[in-house]
Amino acid sequence: MGVLVLLWLLCGGIAAAIGKRKGEGIAGFFWGLLFGPFGIAIVLFSSGNKRPCPFCHERIFNQATVCPHCKKDTPAIPNSNKFTAGQIIVIIIIALIGSYFMVNYQKSLQEKTAIKASLPAPAKALK
Numbered sequence: 001m002g003v004l005v006l007l008w009l010l011c012g013g014i015a016a017a018i019g020k021r022k023g024e025g026i027a028g029f030f031w032g033l034l035f036g037p038f039g040i041a042i043v044l045f046s047s048g049n050k051r052p053c054p055f056c057h058e059r060i061f062n063q064a065t066v067c068p069h070c071k072k073d074t075p076a077i078p079n080s081n082k083f084t085a086g087q088i089i090v091i092i093i094i095a096l097i098g099s100y101f102m103v104n105y106q107k108s109l110q111e112k113t114a115i116k117a118s119l120p121a122p123a124k125a126l127k
């Protein structure tokens with residue numbers, strides 16, 4: 001179980017690193033922490049808090065009214081919700097299925113070791 005927790009923390013770190021480039025590092029960290037590998041996918045597909053400048057195509061914040069790169073006026077885009085309700089539901093379902101399989105896999109591993117341990121010594125020798 002400890003390994004799994006470490007893996008999830010690692011996913012949080014990776015998602016945060018990806019999110020940071022899109023101006024949402026903290027959000028990315030929590031996505032990764034909550035959904036592990038799925039969180040990384042979410043952050044990867046999220047358009048983030050930035051958009052390309054219409055003039056120089058550098059990535060600038062959605063709320064920027066002047067591009068910091070070419071100094072041209074750009075229309076500010078209100079910080080809209082990045083995910084629709086439908087998308088969030090799909091993400092949660094995927095995360096639930098993923099964690100279900102992960103728990104089952106762990107259980108089957110534990111059962112296998114339990115069966116091995118419960119076998120009497122002669123049965124082991126016959127194998």
Ligand SMILES: [Zn+2]
Nearest residue numbers: 053056067070
């Ligand atoms: Zn620009």
